[in-house]
Amino acid sequence: METNSRVEKLFEQYADMVYRTALSYGKDPHLAEDVVQEVFLRLIKKNPQFESPAHEKAWLIRVAVNRCKSLLVSGWRKRMRPLDEAPEHAIPFEREEEHQMYEMLLQLPPKYRIVLYLRYYEQYQVKEIAGLLHLTPNAVSARLSRAKKMMKLELTEDFQRKEMCHENI
Amino acid sequence: MKTYKTMYSQIYLEDGKKQEILQTLLQQEAAPENPRQRKSPLKKEEPFNRNSIGMPAYIAIFFCLILLPGATIFAMGNPALAERISTAFESLFHTQQDLSDGQKEAYAQHSQELDQLLQTENGTLHLDSILYDERYLFLPFTMDSRIDSPLPYTPSLASDFDFYFADSQLPLSSVAAKDPLPQEDGHWLGSYLLTAEEEGFHEGDVICIRQKSQGEQNPQGELLAKVTLPPVPGSQDISFPAEQLKEAIGLQIDKITLSPLSLGINGISPAKDMRIFCNSYLELQDGTMVRPGLSGSGGAYDSSSFKSTDFSYHILWETPVELDQVKIIHLVTNVMNEDGTTGEDHEILLPARTE
Numbered sequence: 001m002e003t004n005s006r007v008e009k010l011f012e013q014y015a016d017m018v019y020r021t022a023l024s025y026g027k028d029p030h031l032a033e034d035v036v037q038e039v040f041l042r043l044i045k046k047n048p049q050f051e052s053p054a055h056e057k058a059w060l061i062r063v064a065v066n067r068c069k070s071l072l073v074s075g076w077r078k079r080m081r082p083l084d085e086a087p088e089h090a091i092p093f094e095r096e097e098e099h100q101m102y103e104m105l106l107q108l109p110p111k112y113r114i115v116l117y118l119r120y121y122e123q124y125q126v127k128e129i130a131g132l133l134h135l136t137p138n139a140v141s142a143r144l145s146r147a148k149k150m151m152k153l154e155l156t157e158d159f160q161r162k163e164m165c166h167e168n169i
Numbered sequence: 170m171k172t173y174k175t176m177y178s179q180i181y182l183e184d185g186k187k188q189e190i191l192q193t194l195l196q197q198e199a200a201p202e203n204p205r206q207r208k209s210p211l212k213k214e215e216p217f218n219r220n221s222i223g224m225p226a227y228i229a230i231f232f233c234l235i236l237l238p239g240a241t242i243f244a245m246g247n248p249a250l251a252e253r254i255s256t257a258f259e260s261l262f263h264t265q266q267d268l269s270d271g272q273k274e275a276y277a278q279h280s281q282e283l284d285q286l287l288q289t290e291n292g293t294l295h296l297d298s299i300l301y302d303e304r305y306l307f308l309p310f311t312m313d314s315r316i317d318s319p320l321p322y323t324p325s326l327a328s329d330f331d332f333y334f335a336d337s338q339l340p341l342s343s344v345a346a347k348d349p350l351p352q353e354d355g356h357w358l359g360s361y362l363l364t365a366e367e368e369g370f371h372e373g374d375v376i377c378i379r380q381k382s383q384g385e386q387n388p389q390g391e392l393l394a395k396v397t398l399p400p401v402p403g404s405q406d407i408s409f410p411a412e413q414l415k416e417a418i419g420l421q422i423d424k425i426t427l428s429p430l431s432l433g434i435n436g437i438s439p440a441k442d443m444r445i446f447c448n449s450y451l452e453l454q455d456g457t458m459v460r461p462g463l464s465g466s467g468g469a470y471d472s473s474s475f476k477s478t479d480f481s482y483h484i485l486w487e488t489p490v491e492l493d494q495v496k497i498i499h500l501v502t503n504v505m506n507e508d509g510t511t512g513e514d515h516e517i518l519l520p521a522r523t524e
Contacts, residue, residue: 007198011191016181023180034340036182037190041339044198066478069443091180098176121177 018064024117025068025110035067112147196338251276254300257309257360262462275429275489285394302428304483306363311356332363335375374398404428409519418515429489434482446482448501453494462487495521
């Protein structure tokens with residue numbers, strides 16, 4: 001029962017985080033749901049002991065990212081239609097600008113989305129992200145910088161598109 | 170960044186899905202002892218640069234399909250069944266399969282007839298046969314054509330079912346659901362292809378087929394069928410120079426298994442590597458090459474040390490292979506980068522001698 005409590009507790013605490021991590025990387029909600037289940041199944045099976053809650057959280061993120069990579073690069077998804085293929089997931093954001101930002105994020109390559117997510121939502125430091133993703137701190141900084149530039153470019157282009165629309169009207 | 174944070178705070182697992190997953194996790198945890206883990210223990214956490222290479226002995230066990238409650242089991246080795254499976258494979262790979270007698274025998278050894286009817290919104294789906302080895306479960310099905318629905322297939326059909334192990338509750342990975350094709354007899358022929366990834370299929374595994382969950386009201390759909398599986402005839406462990414391979418490609422391979430249907434490669438890689446073997450192929454005694462029909466990876470989970478990753482890669486051949494005809498395994502490995510690009514292929518030739 002103790003382990004059950006541990007799993008339940010960790011699931012309650014981190015299921016959404018794992019889901020967001022998987023969605024950040026893979027942008028497919030069905031894949032993200034699968035990843036959540038697999039990450040926690042892995043936790044049950046391996047029952048790893050962690051030095052601290054921070055290490056625990058880092059392990060879950062790491063396994064989630066790794067599982068996403070595995071699924072995304074596998075021949076399955078390249079050559080065959082997934083069983084649960086579904087249309088793009090529509091998240092009912094409260095504000096239009098949040099919806100727009102999400103759409104822009106979806107245009108970024110996964111490696112940029114994930115560093116943005118870990119830095120600006122999960123509040124990890126560059127060095128910590130480097131540890132999580134097996135990158136050098138310089139590589140993480142470079143990705144963050146490029147990701148922000150790309151987002152800025154997207155925002156600028158979006159603004160220009162809207163301006164043109166207004167002019168045409 | 171405020172918009173970014175508020176945006177992400179609105180992304181979360183729906184309560185129904187959360188409960189469904191939690192229920193699965195608790196069932197898995199509550200299982201007193203997982204016989205699957207007993208048969209196929211997970212590798213211990215070990216540093217990547219370990220000295221000894223674990224090489225578990227493998228004993229190929231000849232078996233038969235034991236029991237399918239509610240379904241009829243027919244005898245093995247049915248030539249018509251081999252033809253039937255062959256037709257289903259043709260529809261899967263879009264290739265013509267002109268099989269030799271030996272290849273037909275390979276299909277026959279790895280397959281069984283079933284007689285399981287599953288009701289779907291689109292009509293009655295008939296699981297009429299099963300093809301399996303340690304890594305793959307192929308379930309061709311037929312559907313009756315319906316006057317009011319010329320093509321009895323919609324995406325909902327593909328997601329009508331959940332497949333999972335009864336004892337561990339582990340879900341099977343759904344590789345593909347093949348669009349049904351019209352047959353001369355008026356039926357439609359389609360198929361499901363499933364894998365157990367690193368877990369593998371073993372004797373006594375009970376595969377459950379359940380109606381897909383319907384949200385919070387019915388987090389677990391109706392149980393439709395159970396298939397009890399035993400392992401595979403004819404799988405062989407392949408000998409290979411582990412230390413030389415590790416030196417050449419920086420990868421610790423623990424096990425290579427070849428069956429008439431597939432190739433499995435298990436090992437440990439540095440965590441930063443995402444290894445693929447999708448271009449690997451077989452060279453037969455007569456010079457014929459057997460290409461992969463599908464390939465995929467599984468079990469690439471980081472260890473808690475963050476330094477290494479267990480990996481399990483499997484390749485389903487486009488046509489069945491007569492093992493005694495395999496001369497060389499061309500193991501082609503590569504590293505997949507995060508942006509989807511790959512490095513240079515590294516090809517290793519392994520004579521197909523067994524342990």
